[in-house]
Amino acid sequence: MKTPALLLTATLFALAGCTDNAPASTPGDLRALSVTASDSTCGLSAQTAPSGTLTFSVTNTGTTINEFYLLAADGLRIVAEVENIGPGLTRDLVLSAPAGSYVTACKPGMVGAGIRAPFVVSDSGEPVGPTGDDAALVAAADALYGAYVRDQAEQLLSGTQEFVAAYTAGKDDQARALYAPTRVHWERIETVAESFGDLDPKMDLREADLEEGQEWTGWHRLEKDLWPARAKGYQALKPAERATYAEDLLANTRLLVERTRTMSFSADAIANGAKGLLDEVATGKVTGEEEYWSRTDLWDFQANVDGARVAWEGLRDLLKRKNAALDTQIETAFTGLQALLDRHRSGDGFVTYDKLSPAEVKSLSDAVNTLSEPLSKLASAVLA
Amino acid sequence: MTDASGLSRRGLIGSVGAGAALALAGSGALYASGREAARQPTGTTHPFYGVHQAGITTAAQDRLHFGAFDLNPSATREDLIGLLRDWTAAASRLTQGLGAGTFGPLSGPYDAPPDDTGEAIGLDPAGLTITFGFGPSLFAGPTGRDRFGIAARRPEALNRLPHFPGDALDLAASDGDVCVQACSNDPQVAVHAIRNLTRIAMGRASLRWSQLGFGRTSSTTSDQVTPRNLFGFKDGTANLRAEDTAGLDSHVWTAPGHDPKAGWLDGGSYLVARKIAMHIETWDRGSLREQETFIGRTKAEGAPLSGGTEFTAPDFALAGREGRPLVDPDSHLAMAHPDRNNGVRLLRRGYNYVDGSNTLGRLSAGLFFIAFVVDPRTHYIPMQTAMARSDLLQEYLRHVGSGLWAVPPGVAAGQFVGQALFS
Numbered sequence: 001m002k003t004p005a006l007l008l009t010a011t012l013f014a015l016a017g018c019t020d021n022a023p024a025s026t027p028g029d030l031r032a033l034s035v036t037a038s039d040s041t042c043g044l045s046a047q048t049a050p051s052g053t054l055t056f057s058v059t060n061t062g063t064t065i066n067e068f069y070l071l072a073a074d075g076l077r078i079v080a081e082v083e084n085i086g087p088g089l090t091r092d093l094v095l096s097a098p099a100g101s102y103v104t105a106c107k108p109g110m111v112g113a114g115i116r117a118p119f120v121v122s123d124s125g126e127p128v129g130p131t132g133d134d135a136a137l138v139a140a141a142d143a144l145y146g147a148y149v150r151d152q153a154e155q156l157l158s159g160t161q162e163f164v165a166a167y168t169a170g171k172d173d174q175a176r177a178l179y180a181p182t183r184v185h186w187e188r189i190e191t192v193a194e195s196f197g198d199l200d201p202k203m204d205l206r207e208a209d210l211e212e213g214q215e216w217t218g219w220h221r222l223e224k225d226l227w228p229a230r231a232k233g234y235q236a237l238k239p240a241e242r243a244t245y246a247e248d249l250l251a252n253t254r255l256l257v258e259r260t261r262t263m264s265f266s267a268d269a270i271a272n273g274a275k276g277l278l279d280e281v282a283t284g285k286v287t288g289e290e291e292y293w294s295r296t297d298l299w300d301f302q303a304n305v306d307g308a309r310v311a312w313e314g315l316r317d318l319l320k321r322k323n324a325a326l327d328t329q330i331e332t333a334f335t336g337l338q339a340l341l342d343r344h345r346s347g348d349g350f351v352t353y354d355k356l357s358p359a360e361v362k363s364l365s366d367a368v369n370t371l372s373e374p375l376s377k378l379a380s381a382v383l384a
Numbered sequence: 385m386t387d388a389s390g391l392s393r394r395g396l397i398g399s400v401g402a403g404a405a406l407a408l409a410g411s412g413a414l415y416a417s418g419r420e421a422a423r424q425p426t427g428t429t430h431p432f433y434g435v436h437q438a439g440i441t442t443a444a445q446d447r448l449h450f451g452a453f454d455l456n457p458s459a460t461r462e463d464l465i466g467l468l469r470d471w472t473a474a475a476s477r478l479t480q481g482l483g484a485g486t487f488g489p490l491s492g493p494y495d496a497p498p499d500d501t502g503e504a505i506g507l508d509p510a511g512l513t514i515t516f517g518f519g520p521s522l523f524a525g526p527t528g529r530d531r532f533g534i535a536a537r538r539p540e541a542l543n544r545l546p547h548f549p550g551d552a553l554d555l556a557a558s559d560g561d562v563c564v565q566a567c568s569n570d571p572q573v574a575v576h577a578i579r580n581l582t583r584i585a586m587g588r589a590s591l592r593w594s595q596l597g598f599g600r601t602s603s604t605t606s607d608q609v610t611p612r613n614l615f616g617f618k619d620g621t622a623n624l625r626a627e628d629t630a631g632l633d634s635h636v637w638t639a640p641g642h643d644p645k646a647g648w649l650d651g652g653s654y655l656v657a658r659k660i661a662m663h664i665e666t667w668d669r670g671s672l673r674e675q676e677t678f679i680g681r682t683k684a685e686g687a688p689l690s691g692g693t694e695f696t697a698p699d700f701a702l703a704g705r706e707g708r709p710l711v712d713p714d715s716h717l718a719m720a721h722p723d724r725n726n727g728v729r730l731l732r733r734g735y736n737y738v739d740g741s742n743t744l745g746r747l748s749a750g751l752f753f754i755a756f757v758v759d760p761r762t763h764y765i766p767m768q769t770a771m772a773r774s775d776l777l778q779e780y781l782r783h784v785g786s787g788l789w790a791v792p793p794g795v796a797a798g799q800f801v802g803q804a805l806f807s
Contacts, residue, residue: 065704084704086691211549279666358743365744376669
């Protein structure tokens with residue numbers, strides 16, 4: 001491939017290489033270490049490094065799966081690790097390491113104590129993020145987020161009961177009024193709900209996502225039946241069919257509630273969940289595709305943002321300790337996006353998607369990008 | 385090839401400065417009275433005539449212009465045959481670096497429009513190949529009418545591809561009676577080919593849609609380096625290669641007797657095209673861990689996550705922490721692997737595309753997937769059905785265009801493409 005852009009990039013790199021060799025001799029290089037991990041040896045390019053952001057580039061030269069650990073001086077506490085390095089592969093471990101004594105370990109075959117050696121991080125005098133007991137903060141985030149997920153799942157269930165009761169009774173106006181406010185509880189925990197690969201397709205599949213011969217069930221099946229205006233030649237569901245689909249949705253919702261009761265969440269799961277919710281906004285809501293029949297996409301939009309915000313809030317104490325600037329950036333972006341969304345409020349909810357002008361959609365999309373970029377760095381920041 | 389009335393693009397250079405052209409071409413040029421006789425153009429050319437059409441096992445060029453044409457409602461069987469005859473003649477010339485018509489872009493009657501549009505003057509053909517295929521609608525038009533008296537010879541496997549989960553097809557950029565794949569290492573040469581073939585078709589057929597592609601996403605010969613797609617990963621590592629003749633015979637070329645009604649297709653193939661939009665903005669926010677997990681290979685070298693180097697066979701059983709396989713069973717690598725697909729292999733020949741950007745300021749970008757297969761019912765539909773359902777990568781993909789065409793065998797000198805269909 002020879003696109004001008006690539007050639008240009010290559011040229012720029014070449015120029016940079018010619019004219020500026022300074023970075024190669026800066027102390028930064030001392031923080032780039034290589035680890036050659038064979039089935040019986042664990043060779044590090046250096047046994048010491050200055051404090052700061054260290055990169056261990058671990059190459060598995062052996063024949064079995066390998067791992068690399070940086071342990072605290074006690075040889076017990078894992079400071080950082082990289083697992084599942086297949087034979088022949090190289091994987092980087094990046095971490096922020098304060099001065100102190102450590103132990104490195106390669107673990108060929110993923111068994112035993114590993115091939116260990118002492119490692120010293122000297123004080124570079126440069127600030128390194130404070131450390132402390134992250135575990136307590138992660139546990140607090142888990143407790144907070146887990147409680148949120150369970151609460152939303154339960155609200156989803158009670159809302160769904162009310163919704164399907166109206167729907168099966170043929171009270172269409174009431175069902176339409178309940179549709180979006182109930183789905184909000186689904187959308188707030190959408191990434192968790194989607195993690196149940198068997199429930200999600202039964203509950204939230206869009207018509208275009210069906211494969212041939214697959215029966216369409218769930219929220220959007222009922223949505224189309226309640227808002228058939230955009231459907232050509234649509235055959236309304238008969239009362240018995242309504243009852244069947246409604247009962248199915250309710251049963252699956254009960255199952256969802258059941259499963260969320262025992263869930264726990266790691267810091268990266270919470271952080272990636274927040275990013276995932278914004279991805280949902282970017283690909284489904286801001287484009288008006290999620291609620292094709294009801295046009296209630298902005299309710300879902302807000303709910304995804306709500307869920308992402310709760311996830312971030314739970315991790316804030318940890319994030320502020322690790323990367324306060326990123327926390328501020330995320331906060332600013334949430335505020336900006338919320339202000340924009342608030343402009344489209346109407347009554348208890350929002351205007352329908354078709355009321356948005358292309359320019360308004362574009363500015364919402366831009367605000368999602370503004371938030372998504374820093375939010376995508378949340379996981380690596382809290383894990384650092 | 386020699387064409388007494390022909391005018392090569394290099395001949396045109398000659399008409400401006402014969403000496404320069406001679407020096408450049410390094411071969412003798414013959415000049416007839418007032419009109420350049422044909423010369424053998426230099427540059428990279430592939431033979432147009434052969435057992436199979438060029439542009440399938442030909443080393444994948446860097447650029448694509450793919451056109452899908454519909455015959456005009458009034459077109460007759462004779463119009464179709466005439467069009468194929470004219471297209472064959474033009475393609476046989478264009479691929480050799482000659483003009484689309486017998487006069488070329490700068491000759492012919494002074495009061496007539498030139499029979500070649502001229503933007504390829506002075507350009508190397510840069511490996512141009514032109515490959516033709518016949519779509520299901522050629523055999524039965526929109527109303528099911530047998531417009532061209534060929535319905536009885538429609539191959540069993542030539543049906544519109546089914547709806548796959550998640551498909552969001554733009555029908556205006558899908559299907560077509562006839563497809564023309566023009567590939568070259570020079571984008572202007574590929575565009576020149578489609579432009580001139582479109583012009584030749586006017587009155588008989590019109591362009592339904594066309595697609596530009598850059599950056600091949602597959603290698604089709606062993607000495608080509610595996611290129612990268614817009615996800616930044618190597619694509620097509622396990623592709624069928626030209627050197628694997630046994631593999632091609634099993635998985636690409638239709639064998640005699642494969643379909644008694646469609647003997648005209650013997651030695652041909654099927655071309656599956658899918659325009660696959662990529663959500664690259666959200667993809668770019670995924671961690672390297674997620675990206676590599678979804679693909680099943682390393683981003684650096686393209687090695688399977690079970691270890692080794694790019695061409696090491698993946699070990700799907702090799703389990704890491706918590707007993708989980710290093711290569712996720714739902715990764716793109718695992719889903720597309722022959723082990724998961726009854727041993728079928730594809731000859732992929734796709735291209736990256738960027739159609740500018742959309743109203744949200746996102747790149748309208750993705751992969752224009754092209755595959756040549758012996759039978760789409762065994763070699764594409766089952767795989768795509770499974771991938772649309774389970775491939776982790778699906779989260780970042782959306783199929784927005786689709787087409788299937790039967791690709792007739794190669795053309796012998798003096799014949800036209802697909803001639804056996806009409807005999």
